[in-house]
Amino acid sequence: MAQKPSIPKGTRDFNPAEVAKRNYIFDKIRTEFKKFGFQPxxxxxxxxxxxxxxxYGEEGDRLIFKILNSGDFLKKANSQAYETKDSLKITPSISEKALRYDLTVPFARYVVQHQNEIDFPFKRYQIQPVWRADRPQKGRFREFFQCDADVVGSKSKWQEVEFIQLYDAVFSALKLKEVSIKINNRKVLSGFAEVxxxxxKIIDFTIALDKLDKIGEEGVIQEMLTKGISENAIKRIQPIFNLKGNFTEKIAGIKEILRDSEIGKEGIKELEFVERAIAEIPLKTATLDLDVTLARGLNYYTGAIFEVSAPKNVKMGSIGGGGRYDDLTGIFGLKDMSGVGISFGLDRIYLVLEELNLFPEAVTHNTKALFINFGDQEALYALKAVNRLRAENIIAELFPDDTKMKKQMNYANKREIPFVILAGDKEIQAEEFTLKNMKSGEQQQVDFAELVKFLS
Structure with a gap:
């Protein structure tokens, strides 16, 4: 007996209803991207x-899916690494390509490669899948879509303000309330490490700090100690683990800690600029919150750092994130090209909307009417009507087989098609149709004009 096929862990098949809901989210995000002037x-x-x-740092590099070279990939393998089973050394000799981990680094490569064709500042959006060799769990997959928006070629802090507004606009369009947009600044984190x-040890420090909400204060302290950060240093920074209050009160708390750090004070100044602007242009749905432990363990952020949390009544990780990366294109040879961007986590947003029952009922509705097939003559009459309905932007279809009516009716019920249309000899002679409401069971005779009116 043939083995039942399966798919890799961390990947999924999507049925028609799920695809319709995903497309609903894509459409809302894409609409707001366009409103804000981003180009695809x-x-x-x-x-x-x-x-x-x-x-992406040491942790990120481990999660990149490598693609084996074509043909006899072992022929050019590093023989010494092969003998010693050193996977890190052998990988470059057997794998020259990899699946993208996110959309930001490929975007930086795109900017450098096409810099002579781009008008700066360049606002781009991108909605495509990415892959990570992560441990699959709820809301975390190995293949998933990212929905990114970035601006390169401008150092203006107004871009950070606009991205916060963009987050708010998308979540308002999705009717998702009580979303928290967390903000921090890499310069503040550098200031902490300095004082x-x-x-x-800035990278080790920020990676550990970023895990505070997952492993708690004791876990963070233990990880910092294992990375060689001294006990005295940890004691000096410990007050930020439990920083409370509103945005202004938290700023006051870190000002005291960072009073001797110029880079830290610069980060505070940037945070205050954003907070003042948002106070003047209030958000509709989301709230802006300062989280000084937010680090997002990625090497390339240099200024603002964003992370979006789902409503508190939903157990879910971040549903979006991003930040400023002033020197990202520098790794590809293009210096002094400032950038800032954000990303929406489609799959997690989907799970949140599902849990809160926020998908509109009409999202999964597809075919409006199914024509019953009574035979070739009747099918031709029905198909002519189907074509005319489609011209009126009404989704209709003909059951392909001349089979028992019960089977065709059951098909309509299973697919939740609201109307069934019958056309036999009597209807053809009268140039009419019998329209049946599948919910109420009511039937009525209609001509084509009346059919359009009902189905519209």
Whole structure:
């Protein structure tokens, strides 16, 4: 007996209803992207390995899916690494390409490669799948879509303000309330590392700090100790673990800690600029919250850092994030090209909307009317009507087989098609149709004009 086929862990098939709901989210996001002046681009699903590796930190690099070279890939393998089973050293010799981990680094590559064709500042949006060799769990998949918007070529802090408004506009369009947009600044994090005397361990420090909500204060302290950060340094920074109050009160709290750090004070100034602007242009749905432990463990953020949390009554990780990356294109040879961008986590947003029952009922409705097939002559009459209905933007179809009416009716019920249309000899002679409401069971004779009116 043939083995039942399966799909890789962390990937999914989507049925028609699920695809309709996903497209609903895509459409809302895409509409707001366009309103804010972003232009669409697309990049390949896989990149050269050297484009991706080293851009996401040590943890990120481990999650990149590598693609084996075509043909006899072991022929050119590093023989010494092969003998010692050193996977890190053998990988570059057997894999030159990798699936993209996110859309931001490929976008930076795109900007550098096409810089002479681009008008700066360049506002782009991109909605495509990405892949991560992560451990699958609720809301975390190995293949998933990202919906990104970025601006490159401008250092203006008004861009950060606009991205917060963009988040708010999308979640308002999705009717998702009580969303928290968390903000921090990489310069503040650098200031923390500076005042505790651990500047050389900034990456280890921020990666550990970013896990506060997952592993708690004790877990963060333990990870910092294992990374070589001293107990005295941790004690000096410990007050930020439990920083309370509103935006202004939290700013006051970190001002005292960062009073001797110039870069830290610069980060505070940038945060205050954004907060003042949002106070003047209030958000409709979301709230803006300062989270000084937010680090998003990625090497390339240099200024503002964003992370969006779902409503508190939904157990879900972040549903969006981003930040400023002033030197990202520099890794590809294009210096002094400032950028800032955000991303929406489609799959997690889907789960949140599903849990809160926020998908409109009409989203999954597809075919409005099904014509019953009584035979070739009747099918031709029905198909002519189907074509005319489609011209009126009404979704209609003909059951393809001349089979028992009960089977055709059951098909309509299973697909939740609201109307069934019958056309036999009597209807053809009268140039009419019998329209049946599948919910109420009511039937009535209508001509084509009346049919259009009912189905519209």
């Amino acid at each position: 681009i697309e990049t390949p699903s896989f990149e050269n390995s050297d484009t991706l590796m080293g851009k 505790i005397g651990e500047k050389d």
